[in-house]
Amino acid sequence: MKTAIIGFPRIGENRELKFATEKYFRNELTIDELEDFSKELRKKHWQLIKNSGVEGIPSNDFSFYDTTLDTACLLNVIPKELTELSLSESEKYFALARGYQGEKGDIKARPMKKWFNTNYHYIVPKFEKDTTISVTGDKIFKEYQEAKNLGIDTRPVIVGPFTLLQLSEFAPEVDRGNIVAELTTAYKEIIQRLSDLGAEWLQIDEPSLVKDVTAAELQEFQAIYQELLADAKIKVLLQTYFGDIRDAYETVIKLPFAGIGLDFIEGRKTVELLKQGFPQDKVLFAGVVNGKNIWRNNYQQTVDVLTQINQENLVLTTSCSLLHVPFTTENEDFSNEIKQHFAFAKEKLTELVDLADILAGAEEALKTNQKLFADNRFIENKVVQEKIKALAAEDYVRKPDFEERKELQKDAFDFPILPTTTIGSFPQTREVKLTRAKYKRHEISEEVYDQFIAQQINEWLKWQEEIGLDVLVHGEFERNDMVEYFGQNLSGYLFSKNGWVQSYGTRGVKPPIIWGDVAREKPITVKWSSYAQNQTEKIVKGMLTGPVTILNWSFPREDISLKDSTLQIALAIQEEVLDLEKNGVRVIQIDEAALREKLPLRKTDWYSEYLDWSIPAFRLVHSKVQATTQIHTHMCYSEFTDIIPAIDQMDADVISFEASRSNLAILDELKRQHFKTAVGPGVYDIHSPRIPAVDEIKQTIGKILAKVPLEKVWINPDCGLKTRGIPETTASLTNMTEAVKQIREEL
Incomplete structure (x- = not known):
């Protein structure tokens, strides 16, 4: 053999x-x-x-x-x-x-x-x-x-x-x-x-x-x-x-x-x-x-x-x-x-x-x-299992409906046309990584570490205000990875020390391992999101990773279904969403970058084996928030044109997605299928170190406005910025906000 x-x-x-x-x-x-x-x-x-x-x-x-x-x-x-x-x-x-x-x-x-x-x-x-x-x-x-x-x-x-x-x-x-x-x-x-x-x-x-x-x-x-x-x-x-x-x-x-x-x-x-x-x-x-x-x-x-x-x-x-x-x-x-x-x-x-x-x-x-x-591998969490069994159809539905929420949010936020934001993270510099590592190794105290993170947040909030971004982010300097960071605060997860896997080029990810039943043990993001919101009069987005992406970017269990594992995570993230809302965070982005990743390769299996539970799992996360809490999500580097109806069924208020490398190809399909959700197609590529000029970004926005109604468009990069350097990040975002400023004047 x-x-x-x-x-x-x-x-x-x-x-x-x-x-x-x-x-x-x-x-x-x-x-x-x-x-x-x-x-x-x-x-x-x-x-x-x-x-x-x-x-x-x-x-x-x-x-x-x-x-x-x-x-x-x-x-x-x-x-x-x-x-x-x-x-x-x-x-x-x-x-x-x-x-x-x-x-x-x-x-x-x-x-x-x-x-x-x-x-x-x-x-x-x-x-x-x-x-x-x-x-x-x-x-x-x-x-x-x-x-x-x-x-x-x-x-x-x-x-x-x-x-x-x-x-x-x-x-x-x-x-x-x-x-x-x-x-x-x-x-x-x-x-x-x-x-x-x-x-x-x-x-x-x-x-x-x-x-x-x-x-x-x-x-x-x-x-x-x-x-x-x-x-x-x-x-x-x-x-x-x-x-x-x-x-x-x-x-x-x-x-x-x-x-x-x-x-x-x-x-x-x-x-x-x-x-x-x-x-x-x-x-x-x-x-x-x-x-x-x-x-x-x-x-x-x-x-x-x-x-x-x-x-x-x-x-x-x-x-x-x-x-x-x-x-x-x-x-x-x-x-x-x-x-x-x-x-x-x-x-x-x-x-x-x-x-x-x-x-x-x-x-x-x-x-x-x-x-x-x-042999038995772990002790089951009966409480979590009972919560899953008790879920009913109404738990997956947000009220009031999208159109009514849109009008309420328009009055509540009064954003300008073409509101600008970023996807969430800012550059993870060597200093940020070293300080986080020192804290993890107990070489510095929590007080010293918190002072450092607060300083980073304050500096970047001030800079965002200076260039004129409309919805700010705190930068995620306390986070090592958009999945691992959440998993570290959820029971049922294990983390490798050196379990790196190539994602693209030199970019590696270290997927956590779902070992057992998943439940939230304590608030995860509330501390720094609420801190950031208290430092400015502008809106600061709370940043979360969605349950489908957490599942898809982890090594999943093989002893239960992907659906049940995802619903466990969804209930945990739902608790985080509601805690953010209670602490004054009015815009919450729940990233589903990997929504398509486990979509069956055969279209005939899409709904029966995946979309029929993955889309409701996302809705479960935000179904209980107030009408005036605006829910964003983000998706990247996948082909979404053929699942547009399913994405609309996520019932988010705003969806941003990668579009710059694909020449905004998704926009035609959004228009054809009368996509209801407000959209933020990425106007420049963050996986490249090149800096887009103001005119280049204006041309990209012009292409977007030719296919998407003005009142439904947000302006943002196509993904998070943690892998980029500070000079290219600040130059690109400055050009982005300047492009929007000029277009607003022209309009």
Whole structure:
């Protein structure tokens, strides 16, 4: 029985890649030094996987920013405006990801979207009229050769042509047929060159097959691979993940793939599909170890599933790349009683080897695992469970209705046209992080820490007033993360010390772990939100994270439903909302940045499996506030145009969302569907260091007003500002408020 993995975390055991890349951004490392560092990091990871006993080791799953971006650069899918600038290859690469503003030109970053149903983000490629697809990059070949020189035979990995087409943007004049033909030719060249280097396998990732696939799309997929595999002198593994391929299964098994990778964790119909028949001349790569969650694999359940399908030509693998889980539990301070329930990336390698041994007849690992799952893990919170059972339909409805609230709030707040605000956080400077760390380590007293936080809030409130923002924020200087901060004040949560996961580029998140039943233990944000409101005559927003986002950006339990877990969190956040209201906070923003993240990839499952409970869970949080308390929410870096009605059903008073990188594409759909909620489309991109000019922001606002009624528009950046530096933050927001000032005068 062989084992393999689809991909491995590239950020390093201690986020080494993040820190090295950021040194490059600060000109503290040259590109050659960064390349040398990454070469050593890849070597370390390949050797770790090999030493674990896992045979199937991937290469080219490494990336400085994003593998979809890597694939676009490999294939020369570079916007014309960028090719015309005299930038180096590395400067072009990072310009696509982060934008570029300097003496050589001014380029906006490419749009960034969520990678299917994960919190990882990819950079959206764009096919233009002048795009000439050709294999101009060499990363996939260099990394394969690197490993080979170390005596490690790897399986190169690349995003497949069908998924690349599905995820990309097409300029209006582009001939898709020509693009498909050129892509196919380029992929054939990649296959040939890898074959010439001695590669035995190539893994082509096609996760788009787990979505709803139309007959036309399936025909396109089939045509691509019939041509692509016709003379392939290398074994091609078609790798899918994040669900099952029910629409494409019959087509896929008839194509000459040497191996097919299927997801047994999220693929609800995978076993059913295999029972219809699987070609004995193909290798089944069975994704039986969860690549997205951190709980130990239940060996007996996995063995039972594999016994059902009874496939002999089998490789055990992960359900998806392990980049979605932290590196290892070895760096954690959990007690052994707790740690034994977790498997991060390194431990999942051991799980694969254990399962292979068990299927070969070994019993010890199975017995130990069975005992782990037989024992009770935690003490249940009966009070919370009873509250969930007692919820009734009226608990999810806010009164009075939206239109009546809108008029009451108009009188209560008297905001000017185009009211300005930010999404919530301000730069988390080195000083802020060090002071918070000192307080956490008990190196400074609570009094000293509180004085520091109060000073930060006071300075930024004063600055916001000076530039003329209408609704202020306190800056969230006391918060480390928008989910972890809340989880630390909720029972039922555990927190890792070093459980970092890549979100995009050099940005990592450290998802907390939902260990048991969730309940609020004490007020969480009231102290600093009410303090900030008492320092100014202007409105200061209270800032909360919504229950769906807290759930989606945590590692959830697997012993209860996502719905029940989310409702537990919703009741806890509801208590916080009502406490803020009692303490004079009149505008409360409840962020649901990750609302779409666990939306099923198939539209037919959207309501029955997710929206029917996630939208009510949000309404539960704010259903009991007064009519004159204004509820805001925020969403970012996902495609929302197809769930506009569900977003309107959240019954918030104002919704802000990322729109700058997507060219405000969502506005047409808002107009078409008569979106009732007031909106704040982001007028500039905070994930790029470039500073938008006043005229640029005015033009963006003009586009918004052409599609959204003036009285419904708020003006704000597209996301929080904690990852940005102070100079770019102050310059950008000053330009934003100046742009609004000029437009108000013009109107």
